[in-house]
Amino acid sequence: MVVQSFLFYGFATIIVLSALAMVLSRNLVHSALFMAAAFLGMAFIYLLLQADYVAVVQILVYVGAISVLFVFGIMLTKRARMEDTNRFNRYGFLAFLIGLGLFALLARAIVASHAVTVTASAAGVGPAGAAGSESASGSAASISGLLLGDMALPLEASGLILLAALTGAIAIGKGTRKST
Amino acid sequence: MIGLSQYLILSALLFCIGFIGAVAKRNAIAVLMGVELMLNAVNLNLVAFDRFGSHAAPLGQAFAVFIIAVAAAEVAVGLAIILTLYRRRASTTVDDLDALKG
Amino acid sequence: MIMIPSAIALVAAPLAAFVLIACATRKAPTLSALIAVLAVGASLGLSIGNLVGVIGGSMTGGAPGAFSGTHAALPWLSIPSVGRFRGLELAMGVLVDPLSATMCVIVSLVAFLVTVYSLGYMKGDPGFSRYFAYLSLFAFSMLGLVVADNYFQTFVFWELVGLSSYLLIGFWFEKPSAADASRKAFVTNRWADFGFLTGILVLFSVFGTFDFGQLSTALSGARGSAMLAVIAGLIFVGPLGKSAQFPFHVWLPDAMEGPTPVSALIHAATMVAAGVYLIARGFILFASVPAVMETMAYIGGFTALFAASIALVQTDIKRILAYSTLSQLGYMFMALGVGSMSAGMFHLTTHAFFKALLFLGAGSVIHATGEQDIFKMGGLGGKMKITAATFVIGALALSGVFPLAGFWSKDDILFASLGSGHVGLYALGLGVAFMTAFYMFRLIFTAFGGRAAERLHAHESGPAMTIPLLILAALTIIAGLTGSPWFKSAFGFSFGSFIFFGEPEASRLDLLTAGISTAMAAGGIALAWVVYGRKIVKAERLAAAFGPLYRLLQRKFYVDEIYGWIFSKVMLLVGVIFDWIDHTIIDGFFDGAGAAARATGRKLRLTQSGRLQAYALIIFAAIVIAVVVISTGLLGGTLN
Numbered sequence: 001m002v003v004q005s006f007l008f009y010g011f012a013t014i015i016v017l018s019a020l021a022m023v024l025s026r027n028l029v030h031s032a033l034f035m036a037a038a039f040l041g042m043a044f045i046y047l048l049l050q051a052d053y054v055a056v057v058q059i060l061v062y063v064g065a066i067s068v069l070f071v072f073g074i075m076l077t078k079r080a081r082m083e084d085t086n087r088f089n090r091y092g093f094l095a096f097l098i099g100l101g102l103f104a105l106l107a108r109a110i111v112a113s114h115a116v117t118v119t120a121s122a123a124g125v126g127p128a129g130a131a132g133s134e135s136a137s138g139s140a141a142s143i144s145g146l147l148l149g150d151m152a153l154p155l156e157a158s159g160l161i162l163l164a165a166l167t168g169a170i171a172i173g174k175g176t177r178k179s180t
Numbered sequence: 181m182i183g184l185s186q187y188l189i190l191s192a193l194l195f196c197i198g199f200i201g202a203v204a205k206r207n208a209i210a211v212l213m214g215v216e217l218m219l220n221a222v223n224l225n226l227v228a229f230d231r232f233g234s235h236a237a238p239l240g241q242a243f244a245v246f247i248i249a250v251a252a253a254e255v256a257v258g259l260a261i262i263l264t265l266y267r268r269r270a271s272t273t274v275d276d277l278d279a280l281k282g
Numbered sequence: 283m284i285m286i287p288s289a290i291a292l293v294a295a296p297l298a299a300f301v302l303i304a305c306a307t308r309k310a311p312t313l314s315a316l317i318a319v320l321a322v323g324a325s326l327g328l329s330i331g332n333l334v335g336v337i338g339g340s341m342t343g344g345a346p347g348a349f350s351g352t353h354a355a356l357p358w359l360s361i362p363s364v365g366r367f368r369g370l371e372l373a374m375g376v377l378v379d380p381l382s383a384t385m386c387v388i389v390s391l392v393a394f395l396v397t398v399y400s401l402g403y404m405k406g407d408p409g410f411s412r413y414f415a416y417l418s419l420f421a422f423s424m425l426g427l428v429v430a431d432n433y434f435q436t437f438v439f440w441e442l443v444g445l446s447s448y449l450l451i452g453f454w455f456e457k458p459s460a461a462d463a464s465r466k467a468f469v470t471n472r473w474a475d476f477g478f479l480t481g482i483l484v485l486f487s488v489f490g491t492f493d494f495g496q497l498s499t500a501l502s503g504a505r506g507s508a509m510l511a512v513i514a515g516l517i518f519v520g521p522l523g524k525s526a527q528f529p530f531h532v533w534l535p536d537a538m539e540g541p542t543p544v545s546a547l548i549h550a551a552t553m554v555a556a557g558v559y560l561i562a563r564g565f566i567l568f569a570s571v572p573a574v575m576e577t578m579a580y581i582g583g584f585t586a587l588f589a590a591s592i593a594l595v596q597t598d599i600k601r602i603l604a605y606s607t608l609s610q611l612g613y614m615f616m617a618l619g620v621g622s623m624s625a626g627m628f629h630l631t632t633h634a635f636f637k638a639l640l641f642l643g644a645g646s647v648i649h650a651t652g653e654q655d656i657f658k659m660g661g662l663g664g665k666m667k668i669t670a671a672t673f674v675i676g677a678l679a680l681s682g683v684f685p686l687a688g689f690w691s692k693d694d695i696l697f698a699s700l701g702s703g704h705v706g707l708y709a710l711g712l713g714v715a716f717m718t719a720f721y722m723f724r725l726i727f728t729a730f731g732g733r734a735a736e737r738l739h740a741h742e743s744g745p746a747m748t749i750p751l752l753i754l755a756a757l758t759i760i761a762g763l764t765g766s767p768w769f770k771s772a773f774g775f776s777f778g779s780f781i782f783f784g785e786p787e788a789s790r791l792d793l794l795t796a797g798i799s800t801a802m803a804a805g806g807i808a809l810a811w812v813v814y815g816r817k818i819v820k821a822e823r824l825a826a827a828f829g830p831l832y833r834l835l836q837r838k839f840y841v842d843e844i845y846g847w848i849f850s851k852v853m854l855l856v857g858v859i860f861d862w863i864d865h866t867i868i869d870g871f872f873d874g875a876g877a878a879a880r881a882t883g884r885k886l887r888l889t890q891s892g893r894l895q896a897y898a899l900i901i902f903a904a905i906v907i908a909v910v911v912i913s914t915g916l917l918g919g920t921l922n
Contacts, residue, residue, distance in 0.1 A: 005181070005182055008186065012186075012190050015190070015194065019197045022217070023200055023201040023204075023214065028207055028209060031213060032213070035213050035216065035217070038220070042220055042223075045187075045190070045224065049187070049228060050231060053241065054223075057248055062216075062251075066251065066252055069255055069256065070209065070212075070213065070255070073259040073263065077263065077266040077272050085272075086205065086206070088204050088205060089204055089206045089895065091204050091896060092204045094899060095200045096200055098203075098899060099196040099199050101906040102195075102196050102902060102905075103193060103196040105910065106188075106189075106196075110192065111185065142237070143238055143245065145237075146238060146239065147242055150237070151242055154246060158246055162252070162253050164253070165252075165256050168257050168260070169257050173260040175264055202895070202898065203899050203902075204895070274894075274895065277893070278891060280890070280894070
């Protein structure tokens with residue numbers, strides 16, 4: 001348990017700090033790299049949650065593909081000096097306030113309902129109990145069984161989305177004849 | 181003892197940070213980054229609930245996988261749009277995108 | 283006796299003539315004139331027939347006044363009552379009784395004579411057909427007014443008569459003075475008619491009916507309530523305008539711009555008498571409100587004096603006669619005001635004859651000489667014998683000399699005012715009689731007497747003009763006798779027992795009052811003789827002696843100037859104020875509302891920056907605030 005706590009808080013700190021750095025950094029490239037770091041941290045949190053498949057997919061897709069895409073995008077739109085490319089706009093302070101408010105709200109709600117979840121789990125309904133472990137396992141087998149079974153339709157649909165995105169990205173990226 | 185609440189608070193925190201990034205940044209790519217962070221926070225939320233509830237099937241995780249897939253598609257298209265904008269105006273500042281101005 | 287259909291026919295005949303002339307025979311002047319003469323002649327015949335029938339009816343009834351007339355009505359417009367709001371019942375009807383039958387005869391007789399006279403007077407005028415069309419329209423309107431059996435119908439015809447008057451006064455509309463005069467007449471009457479209309483509407487709201495018969499039943503016994511006084515007072519304003527009493531008198535002298543036969547018919551004999559007729563017709567209403575009666579008497583008396591004094595210094599022959607008409611109308615109002623409806627109507631009848639005679643005579647003079655200023659005339663007595671003779675007869679009647687018509691009626695009025703205790707009015711009446719005689723004979727001695735001016739090529743007028751003069755002169759001589767005691771003993775009834783209110787009035791010849799009034803008349807004639815006949819006392823020296831007073835009279839007491847001042851200063855000022863209110867306040871309010879909307883829009887538009895990030899920010903801010911507001915209390919730890 002102590003290990004789990006230590007791991008959790010450690011990774012949580014990493015993620016949060018990376019996220020903050022991503023938002024606060026002035027340099028766009030730095031932001032992108034911090035974002036990748038945050039994604040990586042997320043993967044480990046998933047592992048702590050015993051969601052192996054999701055963790056791997058996170059690394060593969062988010063860190064491996066999306067972050068790289070971002071870097072490509074930055075490279076293609078880069079300017080000579082990357083130092084000041086990621087400034088705040090005029091809503092900076094206001095956004096901070098609203099964000100803070102939002103977080104306060106959510107945190108309050110979560111903390112207030114903490115007692116509910118604890119009692120529910122104590123009654124044996126839920127978490128950490130052995131009862132749900134096998135069925136709620138995050139293995140590829142159980143997830144793929146779900147995906148190809150009950151969620152076959154969403155699976156195909158998301159495939160379609162990816163196809164559409166692919167085609168769209170090419171079409172948009174190709175541009176008109178006049179531009180290079 | 182790491183319970184559901186801790187994961188949820190982490191998720192909320194990431195969501196808010198992502199929100200700030202999405203709303204308060206001038207660069208289009210940075211805005212997109214903020215959105216990705218928010219999506220991640222949501223994913224965390226889903227997986228945490230999936231873990232701490234009792235379900236016959238790991239629906240939450242499956243949902244998270246879908247979200248990842250869609251997020252990927254979205255980033256692709258989004259970056260394509262940003263690149264097109266950049267080609268047109270040689271800048272990626274969203275401040276100038278005010279064609280909806282009333 | 284078929285009186286109702288013939289009453290309808292006698293009203294419809296001139297209407298038919300008007301329509302015919304207006305639509306069909308405009309280009310054929312002689313034909314138009316013929317149609318007009320035939321129509322009004324038919325009306326005359328039917329009226330006489332009706333009068334005979336009514337006289338017969340009142341005779342066979344035994345006691346005088348037993349015959350109150352026949353009456354028929356047709357519903358015209360009916361709006362049923364809804365809840366608290368009284369509905370409206372309008373009917374068109376015809377009433378034939380002694381009063382209306384007599385009036386019909388007077389109107390149609392004078393109209394007939396004037397129409398015949400106009401054949402000669404208006405010969406060669408480019409608007410010949412139009413003239414006879416308007417004349418027929420007037421005859422229709424006046425007769426319709428006379429036979430109406432309810433206040434509303436009377437009002438409709440009242441306005442029609444006003445319209446006809448407007449058209450005829452402004453007949454020579456190319457003359458700016460004529461156009462102005464017709465407008466002045468119409469507008470002045472409009473003011474008065476407003477009171478009239480308001481009065482009859484209040485009457486309807488109180489009594490629920492316009493009908494004269496029903497009203498007389500409802501009113502008998504009603505005395506002096508405030509509402510009744512309001513109604514009577516308001517309705518009384520109408521006759522003030524139509525009969526040109528002070529302060530609504532200003533239009534009548536200007537109305538002389540119209541052709542002289544028109545002046546004779548409308549502004550002497552009939553239309554201006556419509557006011558007197560209305561009061562007589564609705565006498566029961568007025569008699570119930572002593573305050574209104576007193577006002578009526580004193581306004582009448584004042585107008586009589588006022589107009590007579592102005593007539594003393596007028597030089598235009600028609601103006602003299604116009605002011606004389608005003609004065610005599612004052613007498614009629616005075617008679618009605620002191621309670622003698624018979625005396626008022628009697629004077630109306632006799633006045634119609636001799637005033638029409640005087641006007642037609644004046645027309646004859648004007649037609650022959652082309653002049654209207656009496657001081658530019660002279661010696662016409664020798665050149666226009668018939669005109670002069672009839673004119674003198676008319677003047678004697680007007681002055682109230684025995685045994686002509688004017689004597690009987692004026693005497694009745696004076697007797698009535700004395701008898702009802704209005705000694706002041708009696709004295710005033712005597713004074714006015716003196717002045718009347720004076721100014722009339724001033725006119726005669728100046729225009730008909732003396733030496734002829736060289737430029738005048740006067741000759742007697744043709745028969746179309748002189749025959750009506752003769753007829754009217756004859757009537758002037760004998761009409762008054764219907765009010766004399768000898769008539770009653772000869773025929774069994776007299777004017778006063780035929781047309782009366784309450785009780786029949788005996789006709790008498792009181793030697794004392796008759797003697798005094800005749801003396802007054804004689805005095806006036808004598809003074810005129812002295813100043814203008816023999817020129818023993820020079821008129822100019824008199825004028826110089828009374829300098830300021832003379833000027834005051836010449837300027838007609840500056841009433842027109844006062845009205846002009848009121849209009850230009852007061853009314854236009856009111857108009858300017860309202861214009862300011864309209865532009866600044868009302869328009870400002872609406873413009874301001876529009877401007878405020880636009881300004882608000884301009885400010886609100888700033889939120890539509892087009893920047894999606896701002897939108898997202900606002901959305902989340904709203905979510906946070908909404909959740910906080912809705913769930914305060916719930917987040918505070920009570921969630922278990």
